[in-house]
Amino acid sequence: MKKIAVIYWSGTGNTEIMAEAIGDGAKVNGDSVKLIRVEDATKEDVINSDLIAFGCPSMGNEVLEEEFMEPFIESLEDVDFSGKTIALFGSYDWGDGEWMRDWEERMENYGAKLVDEGLIIRLTPEDEDIEKCKELGKKLANS
Numbered sequence: 651m652k653k654i655a656v657i658y659w660s661g662t663g664n665t666e667i668m669a670e671a672i673g674d675g676a677k678v679n680g681d682s683v684k685l686i687r688v689e690d691a692t693k694e695d696v697i698n699s700d701l702i703a704f705g706c707p708s709m710g711n712e713v714l715e716e717e718f719m720e721p722f723i724e725s726l727e728d729v730d731f732s733g734k735t736i737a738l739f740g741s742y743d744w745g746d747g748e749w750m751r752d753w754e755e756r757m758e759n760y761g762a763k764l765v766d767e768g769l770i771i772r773l774t775p776e777d778e779d780i781e782k783c784k785e786l787g788k789k790l791a792n793s
């Protein structure tokens with residue numbers, strides 16, 4: 651059985667809705683799926699997982715949330731990501747997804763394999779967006 655973690659930060663709940671749907675989709679094969687707020691996450695949660703979805707909205711000026719998510723991602727720089735596949739996701743509003751493009755590049759530089767492009771949803775996910783989140787979770791579980 652694979653260990654799947656969904657680690658996310660969400661201020662107003664939009665990215666959290668995405669996290670829950672990705673977690674639901676990731677249960678497709680009956681693997682263990684843990685949803686963890688980044689405030690409660692440890693580096694071991696990443697090291698001990700086979701597949702990880704990381705979620706964070708665009709904050710600041712096209713950056714990750716700076717109090718919890720940015721330091722957490724920074725702390726993963728020396729983690730061995732070979733053999734781990736990840737997914738990235740997050741909500742945004744007025745931008746063009748720059749934060750997600752930067753985040754993808756950063757995680758690839760860490761050696762992580764991305765299952766797909768980062769999934770970005772504008773503000774609150776609608777039904778069709780929830781489906782996209784579930785699909786991403788399934789794809790991650792099947793990778």
Ligand SMILES: Cc1cc2nc3c(=O)[nH]c(=O)nc-3n(C[C@H](O)[C@H](O)[C@H](O)COP(=O)(O)O)c2cc1C
Nearest residue numbers: 660661662663664665707710712741742743744745
């Ligand atoms: C302080 C702050 C900074 C933000 N900066 C950006 C930004 O640079 N680009 C963007 O597209 N959206 C930006 N947003 C909008 C959020 O990404 C958007 O509201 C998102 O839905 C929040 O997700 P959450 O509900 O998971 O916290 C910002 C929001 C806040 C509160």
